[in-house]
Amino acid sequence: MPFDPVAYAIPVFVALIVAELMWSRKTGAGHAYEWRDTGTSLAIGLGSTIAAAATGGLTAAMLVWAHGLLPLSIGWAWWAWPLCFVLDDLAYYAFHRSAHRVRWFWASHVNHHSSQNYNLSTALRQSWTGFIALSFIFRLPLALAGFEPGMILACAGLNLVYQFWIHTETVKRMPRWFEAVMNTPSHHRVHHAVNARYLDRNFAGTFIIWDKLFGTFAPEDDEDRIRYGIVSQLGSFNLLHVVFHEWLGIVRDVWRAPWRHKLSYIWRAPGWSHDDSRETSEMIRARWEASRGKRHR
Amino acid sequence: MDGVWVQFLGSLLAVVLIVLLTWFLGFRTAAKLDSEAEATAQFQLAPGGFEPASLALDRQGASAIARDAQGRIAVLVPHGTHFVVRLLNEGSAITARDGVLQIAGIESLQLDLGESAERWQTPGN
Incomplete structure (x- = not known):
């Protein structure tokens, strides 16, 4: 059984959520939390631990299989840990960007974005269907490169633990040097926003440098109030609806689509439709930019 | 184990x-709208875009209804501490009674608009 940092972090998560609740109450941030929303977030989090327990062995087996394919083995040298962590974060960036750009991956990831609230409990809206969505494939290159599967899984867990604290509105900005390198509450609020200018931005896990490097970074603008959630807000606290609605949407769309478009409803961007009756993030941004241009003329 | x-x-x-x-x-x-500007900003988030041409706020700020230049009607439905925009299907029945609007298909939503309610009622209701 590989070392799982998330299991050890759960009591800390609970303590920090209680602390944020108290702080929000004290500062009068009455809309920071909503009790049913929190219940849904935590229930999804609990369900995700069961899903992870059920499929974690399969993910580990895939990594062990990939590790054995090439005669490369880095072993457990101390220097391999930071290197593995940084490369795993790059793999996370690739996974996360794909999770927003390919509907099959999005179906698994969407529940993380389904809350219109943004607080520490939102962080626990983790996927139940990550294995079905093939999320593990993004970490196979690390195993092929010779990193130990146990080390990769531990780094992935540490990455997830890091991302917990950035789901908050209580922290406005970190010191400038920190904001320049690390993913922060400010950067991640942008990622959870549905404001047109912010869609599909800031995919980073731990290091924001990947977004700056690959052109997907957007800074938070204090003048533009952030609206959280997804483009088509669910309007539901129903746990099963939140977790599975996009998978059902794929089934429905594939069933109804003409034969030559069926696969496109699986691998194209969320919001794509063969008759242009819906909008992808790019289309929404283009519409917003066009309307902004009109206003400024 | x-x-x-x-x-x-x-x-x-x-x-x-x-x-x-x-x-x-x-x-x-419950979610509450403080101003028409806030309601407008929420309507603008509707999938596919929605620019209110006319708008009415519930008297307690519990919801809002708007019509765009194409004649489409949308409402803000409260969901927890937030709102969800719902675009009504063409021909959706909207009835006004004692200043309160009722929309077919969204039975949980009632808009208290007072005297202006009748202006939003669909013909035949």
């Missing part, structure tokens, strides 16, 4: 306690 069950039951207990704490701390207030 016992350890797994202890972890699961402990997590479940924590979930229940946090939800109860959230409720007791008062995080159960």
Whole structure:
């Protein structure tokens, strides 16, 4: 059984959520939390631990299989840990960007974005269907490169633990040097926003440098109030609806689509439709930019 | 195996306690619109875009209804502490009674608009 940092972090998560609740109450941030929303977030989090327990062995087996394919083995040298962590974060960036750009991956990831609230409990809206969505494939290159599967899984867990604290509105900005390198509450609020200018931005896990490097970074603008959630807000606290609605949407769309478009409803961007009756993030941004241009003329 | 069950039951207990704490701390207030500008900003988030040409706020700020230049009608439905935009199907029945609007298909939503309610009623209702 590989070392799982998330299991050890759960009591800390609970303590920090209680602390944020108290702080929000004290500062009068009455809309920071909503009790049913929190219940849904935590229930999804609990369900995700069961899903992870059920499929974690399969993910580990895939990594062990990939590790054995090439005669490369880095072993457990101390220097391999930071290197593995940084490369795993790059793999996370690739996974996360794909999770927003390919509907099959999005179906698994969407529940993380389904809350219109943004607080520490939102962080626990983790996927139940990550294995079905093939999320593990993004970490196979690390195993092929010779990193130990146990080390990769531990780094992935540490990455997830890091991302917990950035789901908050209580922290406005970190010191400038920190904001320049690390993913922060400010950067991640942008990622959870549905404001047109912010869609599909800031995919980073731990290091924001990947977004700056690959052109997907957007800074938070204090003048533009952030609206959280997804483009088509669910309007539901129903746990099963939140977790599975996009998978059902794929089934429905594939069933109804003409034969030559069926696969496109699986691998194209969320919001794509063969008759242009819906909008992808790019289309929404283009519409917003066009309307902004009109206003400024 | 016992350890797994202890972890699961402990997590479940924590979930229940946090939800109860959230409720007791008062995080159960309904969504409220403070101004037409806020309602407009919310309508503009509708999938596919929606620019209100005319708009009416519920008198308690509990909801809003708007019509765009194409004649489409949308409402803001409260969901927890936030709102969800719902574009009404063409021909959706809107009835006004004693200043309160009722929309077919969204029975949970009632808009208290006072005298202006009748202006939003669809013909034949």
